[in-house]
Amino acid sequence: xxxxxxxxxxxxxxxxxxxxxxxxxxxxxxxxxxxxxxxxxxxxxxxxxxxxxxxxxxxxxxxxxxxxxxxxxxxxxxxxxxxxxxxxxxxxxxxxxxxxxxxxxxxxxxxxxxxxxxxxxxxxxxxxxxxxxxxxxxxxxxxxxxxxxxxxxxxxxxxxxxxxxxxxxxxxxxxxxxxxxxxxxxxxxxxxxxxxxxxxxxxxxxxxxxxxxxxx
Numbered sequence: 001x002x003x004x005x006x007x008x009x010x011x012x013x014x015x016x017x018x019x020x021x022x023x024x025x026x027x028x029x030x031x032x033x034x035x036x037x038x039x040x041x042x043x044x045x046x047x048x049x050x051x052x053x054x055x056x057x058x059x060x061x062x063x064x065x066x067x068x069x070x071x072x073x074x075x076x077x078x079x080x081x082x083x084x085x086x087x088x089x090x091x092x093x094x095x096x097x098x099x100x101x102x103x104x105x106x107x108x109x110x111x112x113x114x115x116x117x118x119x120x121x122x123x124x125x126x127x128x129x130x131x132x133x134x135x136x137x138x139x140x141x142x143x144x145x146x147x148x149x150x151x152x153x154x155x156x157x158x159x160x161x162x163x164x165x166x167x168x169x170x171x172x173x174x175x176x177x178x179x180x181x182x183x184x185x186x187x188x189x190x191x192x193x194x195x196x197x198x199x200x201x202x203x204x205x206x207x208x209x210x211x212x213x214x215x216x
Contacts, residue, residue, distance in 0.1 A: 024097050030088060031101055040084050052077040052108050056115050067123060078112050081105055122195045128186060129199055138182050150175045150206050154213055176210045179203055
């Protein structure tokens, strides 16, 4: 009996050893797999982590021509890594050897959320402010232009020549209406963001000046 027990114990130890070895091999294959091999990642995990981390290090481009391309790239990388991580944790989340890879991805995603995610909303706000009608805005040429038109109209006042009064009033009424609608939409989207507050105040002041002007 002792011999049988010893053999069974040896076989159990061997099975455990081989299971651990095979699990490690499968984890390494999962980590290194490319899309052609069934992975959600185009290349290996290492490649995508480096892509995301290098993007975080570089930061959002100062040249606005490259901002959209950069943001789309970063969103794509973070989305792929999130999906990969969910699948990986479902398969190997309870395996000690897998924790190093889980930690690497979670750390990179945390940095992305902190360093880039917080800046994304500011970029969106700036784009909303600069957007023209061709970009989907209610404003023909962007907020700055409309505010300047309103300020100039208030400064010049109603024309002394009656021939131009109707056109002037129509223009000012249109400006006021568009700015009021734009502000309502802007506040609904970004009213709670600190980066939006100066813009909100500027538009509210312009509308208040117009209201005062119409009462005079």
